[in-house]
Amino acid sequence: MTTKDEFKQAPHKLLVIPGPIEVADEVLFANAHPSMSHVSPDFIPVFGDCVRMTREVLYTKTAQPFLISGSGTLGWDQVAANLVEQGENALVLHSGYFGDSFQDCLETYGAKVTQLKAPIGRAVALSELEKELKSGKKYKIVTVTHVDTSTGVLSNAKEITAVVRRISPETLVVVDAVCSVASEEILFDDWDLDVVLSASQKGLGTPPGLSILVASQRAIDVFKSRKSPPSSYYASWKKWLPIMNAYEAGTAAYFATPPVNLIYAYHAALKLIVRGEKTLEERFKLHKEASRQVKEAAKRLGLKQLPETDDEAANGMTALYFPEGLTAGDILPRLGKRDVVVAGGLHAAIKDKYFRIGHMGVSVVDGQRGDVNTIVRALEEALKEARTKSA
């Protein structure tokens, strides 16, 4: 048999896209756990621990995690099908591609959506939000993309929530944190959030396939007092709430088979994050330092960031315009040749004009890997080569 200490993943190109990210050996090993019954006494506490540790990552004592087999996108369905009823108003703060998708999802389930759209590279101004909330329209939810993976723009979830609480205290604040949980600080209880939705494959350093959503008790109360039943079956909290409660209480309940191996992997990843050598606070600091290092190197190399201001730039990823005269074809293959995998553009309006680098999880927390230096060096070399070639 192969033991945890023995297992080492194969050498491979450094994966520094904004998710999936590099996954630690012990997390991959856990994903290869022998097959287990989803109701076995060995598995139940592992699932329960995942629920509890998810709370710790978000600094919440009382909010309710939902861990469901699915991609991050399923979190939108959970919000749209459980918290909004037919014809109710939703306000979407748009800072990139994912604002449009979230709107699409909300409308699928009957929400009336208003969008506040920031210019590319900016987050929605608090003053715009304030004006809209004072317009007289009653919003059931406000959604914000904490880090929009398409632009690398970081929205100020704390201040946004404060504005909502001041002007429209009953409106639920929903944070799409797919690309920010565990790479950006999120103080769920202190900020008074209602929903944080995420996925396993970014800051949480687990393979993709787990929709991770945390709901405040206020959100759960709103859900429980719905007039109509939830408008999704698979994403229904009516189905999942008893399951999450059962596993946390140390018993099993069945709605749909949980992704057992992935739960073992998530458990291993959470242990590294909340029980590891470094505190959560230290981890956030390391993400900031890695981000600064990449962004300063980019600046030195003459690359312009997509986010227009430093305080609206994510700490877990960097989006950079290609320099004048160079394209994706000049840069990305040259990074690939140096075994560094980054991502192209995603925002439709500027898709071919920029690229994205992820710096989350083990790549920034485990300094011995030297991943951030590898990124910077590869970027320097690739740019130099591309400029020589095109000169």
Add this chain to the structure above:
Amino acid sequence: MTTKDEFKQAPHKLLVIPGPIEVADEVLFANAHPSMSHVSPDFIPVFGDCVRMTREVLYTKTAQPFLISGSGTLGWDQVAANLVEQGENALVLHSGYFGDSFQDCLETYGAKVTQLKAPIGRAVALSELEKELKSGKKYKIVTVTHVDTSTGVLSNAKEITAVVRRISPETLVVVDAVCSVASEEILFDDWDLDVVLSASQKGLGTPPGLSILVASQRAIDVFKSRKSPPSSYYASWKKWLPIMNAYEAGTAAYFATPPVNLIYAYHAALKLIVRGEKTLEERFKLHKEASRQVKEAAKRLGLKQLPETDDEAANGMTALYFPEGLTAGDILPRLGKRDVVVAGGLHAAIKDKYFRIGHMGVSVVDGQRGDVNTIVRALEEALKEARTKSA
């Protein structure tokens, strides 16, 4: 680094519940693949191969597979949200717990459901189906649970489809094959099916977390001519069809991040099934033989099967009533002590009166493991001990 040949999973209790089932070392190893971009040139053909090999397992040339992060349950949402519109009629053939759940799902999305309910231990009679189809009500879909995991009852999907085609040719036939794909023969094209929905963790021998659905071109046409948009976002074929087509064509497209590692695992499992030493036909024969072996041993031991007739008993699992005077507490822990994990009852009406044994995948195909003998021996010993104790 750990190689595929080196990797051996840890010793563990033999998992013979009706899913998740035992997973082969090479499949678990693939689940521990280094993290990869979902749009990388290395991953795209792996996804494409999974689409193609899924067709082979079902003997179809032209049907359209959907491989989506989620549990088997998500397949019901796909059917309900893409193939049925508000107020349309659905006929659910009920042979156990999962008929009720499928009905619940269909109603969530607005279908009007009629249920034909077989007595416990039986499949719905073809004559009942024929009578209902001739009643004059126009059904958009008929659903059948091929093997109901709660009862072990096998429905005759081939004959059911023939009846539907004869009386109501436009009605789509939807087969819930979560507990039958790769353990029961399914001839998609020959039988003229419309939807087969399944999951990764049963006959397909992969960890749970992948919703696997295959739709006929007739079903796709019905979907494309919907009057209203699909009523789910995450389960929308409008979103997923271009993605499946792209990966199969060798390019990538993005809607939601696929479960990359699980796709590698599914690929490894499919290779064993359709490119392994044994043909698909041989595999089905081995499932029948193992089933016969377990069922005969049970009979010899005085255990009554839940399915009332042999031709309505699944080949991938066996559901057995506890003998007079003995309960789950007498049998299941004694099997556990012998490192054999079986499942308790699930059908609400008789939950405490029976138990279930799975015999699918490597446990029956790889004879060297001796799993079926292990099951039979443990059952004999556990029963003997329990009877001595209670005597």
